[in-house]
Amino acid sequence: MKNYLNKRNLITFALLLVIFFVVQFLIKEKIITSYMRSNLYWIGIYIMLGLSLNMIIGITGQLSLGHAGFMSIGAFSAAVALKSDPTLSGLFIGIGIGILISLIVSFIVAVPTLRLKGDYLAIATLGVSEIIRIVLNNLSITGGASGISNIKMLMSWPLLYVFVVLTILLTHNFKNSAVGRACISIKEDEIAAEAMGINTTYYKVIAFMFGAAIAAVAGALFSTTYYIVKPDSFGVSTSINILILVVFGGMGSLSGTIIATFLIGLVNIVLQPYAELRMIMYALVLIVVMIFRPQGLFGSQELSLKLLPNFKQNWFKRKEKSS
Amino acid sequence: MSLLSIEQVTRNFGGLTAVSNVSLKIEKNELVGLIGPNGAGKTTLFNVLTGVYTPSSGRVMFNNGDKEIELSKLPPYKITRKGVARTFQNIRLFKELSVLDNVKIAMNHEAKYGLFGALLRIGHFYKSEAYIDEKARAFLKEVNLDELADTKAKNLPYGKQRQLEIARALATGAKLLFLDEPAAGMNPQETHALTGFIKEIKEKMNLTIVLIEHDMSLVMEICERIFVLDYGKLIASGSPEEIKNNPKVIEAYLGDEVEV
Numbered sequence: 001m002k003n004y005l006n007k008r009n010l011i012t013f014a015l016l017l018v019i020f021f022v023v024q025f026l027i028k029e030k031i032i033t034s035y036m037r038s039n040l041y042w043i044g045i046y047i048m049l050g051l052s053l054n055m056i057i058g059i060t061g062q063l064s065l066g067h068a069g070f071m072s073i074g075a076f077s078a079a080v081a082l083k084s085d086p087t088l089s090g091l092f093i094g095i096g097i098g099i100l101i102s103l104i105v106s107f108i109v110a111v112p113t114l115r116l117k118g119d120y121l122a123i124a125t126l127g128v129s130e131i132i133r134i135v136l137n138n139l140s141i142t143g144g145a146s147g148i149s150n151i152k153m154l155m156s157w158p159l160l161y162v163f164v165v166l167t168i169l170l171t172h173n174f175k176n177s178a179v180g181r182a183c184i185s186i187k188e189d190e191i192a193a194e195a196m197g198i199n200t201t202y203y204k205v206i207a208f209m210f211g212a213a214i215a216a217v218a219g220a221l222f223s224t225t226y227y228i229v230k231p232d233s234f235g236v237s238t239s240i241n242i243l244i245l246v247v248f249g250g251m252g253s254l255s256g257t258i259i260a261t262f263l264i265g266l267v268n269i270v271l272q273p274y275a276e277l278r279m280i281m282y283a284l285v286l287i288v289v290m291i292f293r294p295q296g297l298f299g300s301q302e303l304s305l306k307l308l309p310n311f312k313q314n315w316f317k318r319k320e321k322s323s
Numbered sequence: 324m325s326l327l328s329i330e331q332v333t334r335n336f337g338g339l340t341a342v343s344n345v346s347l348k349i350e351k352n353e354l355v356g357l358i359g360p361n362g363a364g365k366t367t368l369f370n371v372l373t374g375v376y377t378p379s380s381g382r383v384m385f386n387n388g389d390k391e392i393e394l395s396k397l398p399p400y401k402i403t404r405k406g407v408a409r410t411f412q413n414i415r416l417f418k419e420l421s422v423l424d425n426v427k428i429a430m431n432h433e434a435k436y437g438l439f440g441a442l443l444r445i446g447h448f449y450k451s452e453a454y455i456d457e458k459a460r461a462f463l464k465e466v467n468l469d470e471l472a473d474t475k476a477k478n479l480p481y482g483k484q485r486q487l488e489i490a491r492a493l494a495t496g497a498k499l500l501f502l503d504e505p506a507a508g509m510n511p512q513e514t515h516a517l518t519g520f521i522k523e524i525k526e527k528m529n530l531t532i533v534l535i536e537h538d539m540s541l542v543m544e545i546c547e548r549i550f551v552l553d554y555g556k557l558i559a560s561g562s563p564e565e566i567k568n569n570p571k572v573i574e575a576y577l578g579d580e581v582e583v
Contacts, residue, residue: 004444170442177441177448178434178455185428188417195373195411196429197403197495206438300419 050245052214058252061187069129072234074098074219086152106212147230250296255303332381356546374399408497418477429494
């Protein structure tokens with residue numbers, strides 16, 4: 001217990017409380033409008049999705065294009081649970097079931113597919129998420145192609161905040177541990193990792209299942225935020241949207257993913273009035289970022305005060321190197 | 324009992340026999356050289372010994388004092404945990420990570436906590452992490468890399484990268500080390516420094532070392548025994564002096580004598 005009570009953890013905890021109450025106050029005073037609030041929920045859920053995918057792609061280096069599939073498992077579990085018990089306990093039961101199914105499916109998928117590398121793995125995971133989508137399309141319990149609608153809306157700022165903070169905490173702990181180091185070594189050089197005594201298959205499966213479980217939780221929150229879930233909302237484009245957050249923020253950088261999600265959320269808000277034009281501008285923003293920062297906003301580094309003194313220097317130095 | 328016995332190991336790739344019926348024994352605390360012309364099967368033999376390839380026939384036995392283990396049945400990561408580690412012909416460091424983290428990854432088996440210990444930071448997490456950090460730093464000091472602990476591996480000079488790769492293999496706790504062309508691409512000064520480094524760690528840590536090398540000055544200077552491979556076959560073995568004068572070896576390197 002005394003290990004938890006170091007200065008750094010206490011400061012972080014105090015900061016988390018301050019952020020929570022400031023936003024809570026702003027919502028109460030209606031400075032954050034309900035429109036902005038729904039955007040806030042979007043950002044929170046996508047932070048969870050981005051971070052969980054970052055565990056698989058950024059930390060372990062396994063290109064997965066099937067993340068929306070695991071998200072949909074959580075979303076439908078929660079939707080079904082909320083239909084029979086439209087309370088918070090129903091939501092938590094749904095989340096629990098979602099995590100469980102997601103872990104089982106990801107395990108079954110991971111063991112054979114993680115032997116594949118690069119493009120092949122991407123195609124295999126893409127196929128898996130399509131299988132999940134088509135299964136959901138044909139199950140009667142999930143309402144077939146029309147999905148489930150009129151799901152009880154239970155999303156609130158405290159609920160979102162707890163889950164987002166938990167996700168950040170768990171992914172941060174995952175990355176900064178012997179497990180995380182093993183995963184990073186696989187991304188850096190799989191053959192060398194194996195030669196260093198790392199059981200690469202084990203760690204790849206662990207990272208994949210960990211990411212899938214968090215995606216299921218995010219999916220559950222998604223279903224209770226947007227009233228309606230249908231299989232088509234969890235197609236390839238959703239997986240790609242999550243992938244963009246990870247690439248934009250920097251592979252392996254947790255703070256990068258969080259900031260990238262905020263930025264893209266803001267771009268969405270700013271471009272809202274332009275409707276069709278929005279998608280073009282959105283794509284342009286991404287293209288420009290990828291030209292000037294191909295390794296993402298943060299590369300594989302984390303945002304920290306250490307970066308500040310030579311930030312400008314680093315920024316340009318790294319740009320030169322990567323070009 | 325020998326530390327490592329290679330018993331009639333053969334490895335085929337389709338119709339090509341890269342290693343053919345090789346038997347040899349390596350004793351404890353030896354420094355052995357493995358030489359031969361390009362394509363003789365040296366690296367393939369290393370890959371068989373470290374589990375990257377399984378032998379087509381034959382077996383590799385490792386005797387660590389207490390009991391014999393058949394290495395040729397284990398995957399590479401398990402072989403490493405038994406105390407056998409290697410370096411690569413083309414350097415395979417974790418380039419984006421610091422020198423310290425490279426060593427920490429090699430010491431990963433020291434972590435006495437699992438996934439849940441890591442996620443919730445419970446159990447032995449803090450104790451284990453502090454222990455690994457301390458051990459990795461002490462180890463870097465021992466191999467004279469402590470001043471570079473926070474440098475990214477890719478930013479090290481070439482000679483230091485080679486040195487780090489050997490150090491990282493050692494950090495796994497290995498007692499038997501396979502070095503695949505440690506002096507490749509080095510200038511004479513760097514080779515000299517490397518020779519000293521290999522001698523030093525061997526004495527200090529009581530190691531058994533097998534090395535593949537094309538730089539004959541290094542091989543002749545430090546190896547106590549040399550094995551020569553040609554076309555996958557073991558054609559000679561003995562002390563550096565014997566090997567230098569062995570007609571078969573000269574033939575393998577320089578070709579047959581021709582009547583003029």
